[in-house]
Amino acid sequence: MKTGEIAQTTTRDDLAEEGPSFMKKVKSFFIEMALLSAFMWKFFKELFKRPFEFNEIARQCYIIGCRTLPLVGITGFIMGLVLTIQSRPTLAEFGAESWLPAMVAVSIIREIGPVITALICAGKVGSGIGAELASMKVTEQIDAMQVSGRRPFKYLAVTRMIATTLMVPLLVVFSDTISLLGSFFGCNLKGDISVHLFFSQVFEKLDFMDIMPAFIKTIFFGFGIGLIACYKGFNSDKGTEGVGRSANSAVVIGSLLVFLIDMIAVQLTSLFS
């Protein structure tokens, strides 16, 4: 058995020669899951080993965090604004317009903010990491790191996965804040509400079980996005087509994973509450 990509190529080639298409896909899925689990296990093993590559972690946090801020901010503002404008008529029908700030805040903080922000990160950050690592793999840069005695997995994958795990929750907090500002703006388009009153109503209805579970799940969103992007990048096929495929599948699988984690988080939260 060969190491790394060669082992996987061989496994997939072998599969191509066996069995009907459905069974082949099922087998391929389980092999992929096993390889992904091994990749994740390697992350936890490497996480506590020296060197810790703090400089690279900080650099990745900057790239992932700061460079995604404008996009997350704009979408967050629009999200809050649109949700407020769309919800107003329904609430007005029941004479519950005064519930607007609280309702929008709960929706944004519990669900919409984390999920939409994570999906944006899966798109922007996931594709970026997937494409970057895949092109490094194709141009033998990862091999070059390995033969120079450095650890490419630690330097490239562990640092990026730590950065996404740290930055996605912070981006969600930022996005939620901007969304509430958007909502405040939306409330004032057809009404008149002061900042103080708006935020009093928001925080009056928000409690610990709204904020904490939503925050905790964003840590898993970040980890999932980083994990899939790095895995796809490290296991890219050769050639430029492989780079495109890695970037694409990093986004698609990353986004699906966000929904999957969200579904599990919602179930767990409802169990405990």
Added chain:
Amino acid sequence: MEDIGKEETGNFALEIKKLKVSFGTKVVLKDINLLLKKGENLVVLGKSGSGKSVLIKCLVGLIEPDEGEIVIQGSDTARMKERDLETLRKKIGFLFQSAALYDSMTVRENLEFPLEGTEARTEEETETLVMEALQNVGLPDTAGKMPSELSGGMRKRIGLARTLILKPEIMLYDEPTTGLDPITSREISKLILEMQTKNKTSSIIITHDMECARITGNRILIIKDGVFSAEGTFEELKKSEDPWVHSFFE
């Protein structure tokens, strides 16, 4: 045929015994035996897809062989733990066909990268080493440039500088002149020879550029069907009556 590649054991930098590598059902290397003498420049010739690059990738643990031994400094690399392999890799330089410079780093950062994690150095000492390496390859003014700003020949030179900065005992070159014009190819070949003389390294040069083989090689091995089929100096092989060997020199 079995004795090709073998020399009298003793003063050698690297030894390969009965190496076999296959991918799926395709056997790439069947029975490779090789002794690389200290200070020697060994050229490996062969057709594309004959397993030349696979051979040197096995030496640094990028590909795990099915069978056989690769003995470097008394240890079999094929059965080495990853951490020991990392230490050993610092003593082996590998110049990739594409030079494999890190796109997101400047030339200076590319050269500093292998130095991190080795012995403690001050910033001045690191800078001196980087500038010295760039001087050696004749590109002292490129430290602040990005790899995308460099020509193919310059990238190869920087790749060579990055490889030599750790002062390796063994150098592996994977088609160092591929994709370069004849003049730049000759310059790179002469640079390889110059660096080998200066640093007293032992080298394996994978190529199908005969000019490069002539300039750099002390000994040439030709690989065919997964085994070494011919051995000799450039002049000896040039006079060979074997049509396969002769075809390389036409």
